[in-house]
Amino acid sequence: MTTNRVLDVRGLHVSFRTQDGVVQAVRGVDLHVLRGETLGIVGESGSGKSVTQMAIMGLLPDTAEIRADAIHLDGNDLLAHDAEALRKLRGSHMSMIFQDPMTSLNPFLTLGTQIAEMLRLHRGLRGRALREAVVHALAEVQIPKPALRAEQYPHEFSGGMRQRAMIAMMLAGRPKLLIADEPTTALDVTVQAQILELLAVLQRERGTSIVLITHDLGVVAGSAQRVAVMYSGRVVEEATTEALFAHPSHPYTRGLLASIPRLDHDEGALQPIPGSPPDLEALPAGCPFRPRCSHAVPRCSEEEPALRSLPGHEAGHRAACWVDLDALSVSAVGESRAQP
Amino acid sequence: MSVPRRGASPLLAVRDLEVRFGPTKLPIRAVDRVSFDVMPGETLGLVGESGCGKSTTARAIVGLAEIHAGSVAYEGRSIGSATERRREELPRKVQMVFQDPYASLDPRMTAFDLVTEPLRIFGGYSKHERRLEATRLMLTVGLDPRFLNRYPHEFSGGQRQRLGIARALALEPSLILLDEPVSALDVSIQAQVLNLLAELRGERGLAYLFIAHDLAVVRHLCTRVAVMYLGRIVEIGTKRAIFESARHPYTRALLSAVPIPDPKLARTQDRTLLRGDPPSPDRERVGCAFASRCAFVQERCKHEEPQLEGEEHGVACFFPC
Numbered sequence: 001m002t003t004n005r006v007l008d009v010r011g012l013h014v015s016f017r018t019q020d021g022v023v024q025a026v027r028g029v030d031l032h033v034l035r036g037e038t039l040g041i042v043g044e045s046g047s048g049k050s051v052t053q054m055a056i057m058g059l060l061p062d063t064a065e066i067r068a069d070a071i072h073l074d075g076n077d078l079l080a081h082d083a084e085a086l087r088k089l090r091g092s093h094m095s096m097i098f099q100d101p102m103t104s105l106n107p108f109l110t111l112g113t114q115i116a117e118m119l120r121l122h123r124g125l126r127g128r129a130l131r132e133a134v135v136h137a138l139a140e141v142q143i144p145k146p147a148l149r150a151e152q153y154p155h156e157f158s159g160g161m162r163q164r165a166m167i168a169m170m171l172a173g174r175p176k177l178l179i180a181d182e183p184t185t186a187l188d189v190t191v192q193a194q195i196l197e198l199l200a201v202l203q204r205e206r207g208t209s210i211v212l213i214t215h216d217l218g219v220v221a222g223s224a225q226r227v228a229v230m231y232s233g234r235v236v237e238e239a240t241t242e243a244l245f246a247h248p249s250h251p252y253t254r255g256l257l258a259s260i261p262r263l264d265h266d267e268g269a270l271q272p273i274p275g276s277p278p279d280l281e282a283l284p285a286g287c288p289f290r291p292r293c294s295h296a297v298p299r300c301s302e303e304e305p306a307l308r309s310l311p312g313h314e315a316g317h318r319a320a321c322w323v324d325l326d327a328l329s330v331s332a333v334g335e336s337r338a339q340p
Numbered sequence: 341m342s343v344p345r346r347g348a349s350p351l352l353a354v355r356d357l358e359v360r361f362g363p364t365k366l367p368i369r370a371v372d373r374v375s376f377d378v379m380p381g382e383t384l385g386l387v388g389e390s391g392c393g394k395s396t397t398a399r400a401i402v403g404l405a406e407i408h409a410g411s412v413a414y415e416g417r418s419i420g421s422a423t424e425r426r427r428e429e430l431p432r433k434v435q436m437v438f439q440d441p442y443a444s445l446d447p448r449m450t451a452f453d454l455v456t457e458p459l460r461i462f463g464g465y466s467k468h469e470r471r472l473e474a475t476r477l478m479l480t481v482g483l484d485p486r487f488l489n490r491y492p493h494e495f496s497g498g499q500r501q502r503l504g505i506a507r508a509l510a511l512e513p514s515l516i517l518l519d520e521p522v523s524a525l526d527v528s529i530q531a532q533v534l535n536l537l538a539e540l541r542g543e544r545g546l547a548y549l550f551i552a553h554d555l556a557v558v559r560h561l562c563t564r565v566a567v568m569y570l571g572r573i574v575e576i577g578t579k580r581a582i583f584e585s586a587r588h589p590y591t592r593a594l595l596s597a598v599p600i601p602d603p604k605l606a607r608t609q610d611r612t613l614l615r616g617d618p619p620s621p622d623r624e625r626v627g628c629a630f631a632s633r634c635a636f637v638q639e640r641c642k643h644e645e646p647q648l649e650g651e652e653h654g655v656a657c658f659f660p661c
Contacts (some may be wrong), residue, residue: 033654092550158617188389189553190614193597197613218556218599220605241603259531261560263583263598264605269538270560272531276496 005021006176007033007056007094011069014055014233018063023030023280025051025064027233029160030307032176038203038210040224040241042217042256045104046277047242048233049213057096074176092122096171097184101162105154111138112150115169119223122173133172141198160191171202179211184219196223208312217260226316229253232280232288235307239317249310249326251293267279287322295323345438349416350377351547352401356410358422359400364453368621370396372571373410375648378515383541383548385562385579387555387594389618392568394551401549402436404413414515423428432462435508439520441500445492451478452488454503477506479506482536498529505536506604515548522557555598559583567591570621570629577653580592587653587660590630634659 014026026048033039043049054060056071056078071078074093090096099106106114115134119125125133138146141164154162161277163183170178180199184192200223203210212224220227220241227244229237229252237250248254255273275292278284284291286301293300305320312326357374360367371393378384386394401406401412403420411421414431435458438444445454454478456470465473475485481502492500501521508516518537522530538561540546552558558565559579566576567588577590586592593612600606615635628634628641640658648656 044528110654156377189555190389190593191595191617192599193611193613196599197611217527217601218606221601221603222599222609245601256527257529259599260601261531261554261556263559263595263599264600264602267560270531270535271362272535273528274532276498276529277526307511339585 004035005032005072005312006035006074007031007211008070008072009052009056009068010071011067012052012055012071013065013067014051015065016063017065017088021281024283025233025280026055026323029230029233029235031228031235033209034226035176035209036207037226037296038212040220040227041211041213042215042220042227043230044215044277046232046280047230049230050181051084052230053096053181053211053213057090057094057179058083059096071161073323091118091170091173091175093171093175094177094179095175096179096181097163097166097170097183099185101159101166102154104166105162109155109279110151111157111165111169115150115165115172115207118169118172122273136253137168137172138165140171140202141165143168159187160194163195167195167198167202171206171208174206175208177209177211179213181213182215183212185214185216192219199223217256229256232283233280234287234288236321237319240306240314243317247313247317249313249317250289250321250324251295251325252289254325255292287320295325297323348360348379351380351415352378352549353413353416354397354401354410355413357397357407358395358409359405359414360408366624367408368372369571369625370405370621371400374568374573375410376566376573376576378549380514381541381545381547382564383550383562385558385565386549386551386568387553387558387565388568388660389553389594391570391618391621393571393621394568395519397568398519398549398551402434405615415603432458432511433514434517435511435513435515436517436519437501437508437521438613440524441497441504442492442524444504445500447492447641450491451483451495451503454492455488455506455510458507462511477509480540481506482511482532496529497525498532498595501525501533502536505533505540509540512544513546515547515549517551519551520553521550522556523552530557536640537561555583555595565596570618570625572629572656573648573654574656575654576648577650581653587655588630588657589634589636589661592661593633593635 009031012026012029016023016025041049055066063123068079112134115137116130119130119133133162134150135146138149143149143164157165184195214220224241226240231252237253248257258271259273273292278288288305290296290300299322305322307318307320309315310319355375357371359371362368388394396405400407407420407422409422409487412419416436420557452474455474459465459470459473474488478485483499483502490566491587522533528538550562562579564578565582569590575591586595593614596610596612602607616633619632625645628646631641632635636659646656646658
């Protein structure tokens with residue numbers, strides 16, 4: 001394992017047993033996160049982006065079957081950890097924040113009490129030192145009047161303030177890795193900008209690595225150094241943020257970029273990706289994107305492409321596609337996609 | 341799609357609309373003296389953050405929220421005011437599409453029932469005519485008419501929103517109020533629905549009142565935009581005026597907060613970070629509603645409330661940018 005990797009996941013599979021059969025939510029995901037970087041994970045509902053992270057955190061229900069070749073977090077082999085050992089790593093080594101902070105906050109306890117619990121468990125603080133650390137934690141996430149706010153309950157906070165409190169709580173144990181699952185999706189755009197800025201500041205100060213799960217390509221462009229694009233339980237493209245936006249190589253990534261309206265200029269008609277994502281219980285043979293792809297060749301329906309390095313692209317830029325899209329111009333991709 | 345000419349008569353005229361919730365002593369002014377027109381064939385975007393009153397405005401127009409003061413007129417005829425309740429007379433020509441296609445369609449009705457319910461209610465159609473009409477509507481919104489016997493849960497989110505649109509089209513409206521019609525949808529599906537809305541508008545000369553918090557989507561679809569803050573319109577103008585030369589500090593802050601999906605631009609993006617959250621609408625307001633978060637606030641803003649001024653491009657600010 002390369003030492004500058006805080007998180008290294010190889011060959012992760014997650015499936016759920018349901019009444020209707022087995023749903024393969026994650027099908028062979030390789031991911032790594034470098035020290036101090038933000039990895040953006042982009043994908044639509046059902047792409048497996050959240051399940052992947054929940055599996056790493058050990059937060060999936062018993063109905064989930066998890067298989068992996070390796071999951072390493074900061075030198076710890078998570079596959080060798082039982083539930084109790086994983087619980088100890090949560091908070092101190094890895095933390096997760098969610099779209100809706102209310103689902104992770106206890107409505108019956110003051111924010112101060114909940115943050116104190118983290119500090120007591122993971123940093124062994126007691127008494128006055130503990131009380132001071134609580135106020136300090138709230139102040140660090142720029143909550144005004146932190147001493148007063150520590151005495152208040154979650155319902156007394158606005159959405160943005162709740163997410164700040166959540167970040168304070170999840171960073172209290174000084175984890176190396178923070179997984180943020182759509183942390184700003186429920187927030188207004190002006191508040192979203194504040195929270196993203198706060199995460200960036202905290203990351204600079206502490207060198208925390210962040211996995212930022214989002215459906216918003218704008219959020220990724222502004223906050224992540226690298227991006228993994230997921231589709232149907234697999235990573236289909238991986239690159240630095242610059243490279244991904246400048247030279248998107250998977251037809252799905254290109255399709256996504258062509259289908260979003262832009263604030264900074266007027267575009268003509270949008271070029272949507274036709275169809276909808278496949279049913280995870282009945283994936284098509286071969287590449288799961290094939291039914292929506294306008295570049296499919298016969299091989300695409302026979303064999304699922306693996307993530308591979310792209311010749312002529314910067315190192316680390318990988319895509320899972322049989323077709324060499326570089327041979328086709330971007331405008332050609334657009335034209336063939338014009339029909340909804 | 342051009343700017344509506346002054347002098348042409350509006351399809352929808354909203355005047356000093358006020359909607360209040362809560363106790364009469366300390367009401368929440370969800371919509372506070374809002375006025376605007378929607379001209380035939382135009383798409384007016386109503387934007388703002390949660391709680392600004394944009395959805396309540398639409399709900400008041402179609403009679404789903406009680407009007408406290410002011411009036412709503414369709415083609416010059418009143419369709420709602422505080423004194424008269426004429427909800428039943430809401431013209432068939434005004435229809436609404438809701439945000440959540442999971443919640444706004446009755447799960448026990450088939451696609452056929454859902455799409456033809458407006459025809460059934462307004463009468464005059466035989467079962468056979470409704471069948472034909474249903475097939476036509478399904479094709480119009482890009483759904484396979486063979487799915488008419490299916491229930492909402494058998495459709496994907498994007499398809500459900502198409503059903504909602506088909507239902508709204510059934511009575512051949514000239515104005516559709518669209519309340520966040522694509523925000524519950526995945527990115528790749530959003531574009532499909534936005535294109536459908538643009539096509540329908542082109543083919544049928546529809547006017548839209550398009551409510552959204554996603555400013556990029558609004559820029560894509562709208563011809564004119566009104567920005568709301570705490571129940572009031574703070575700026576209104578053509579798409580160009582709002583997106584290229586916004587004058588209200590709030591509009592500017594809102595635009596600068598939108599993340600741009602381009603890492604090069606994102607790095608150079610000029611961000612005006614707003615402090616805090618919008619104040620609670622239940623407080624008795626003195627001065628400008630935005631004063632507490634405004635970077636350019638002056639003494640006057642704290643005592644006096646600015647009115648929306650300007651014909652084509654209206655701004656409610658004493659010190660516009």
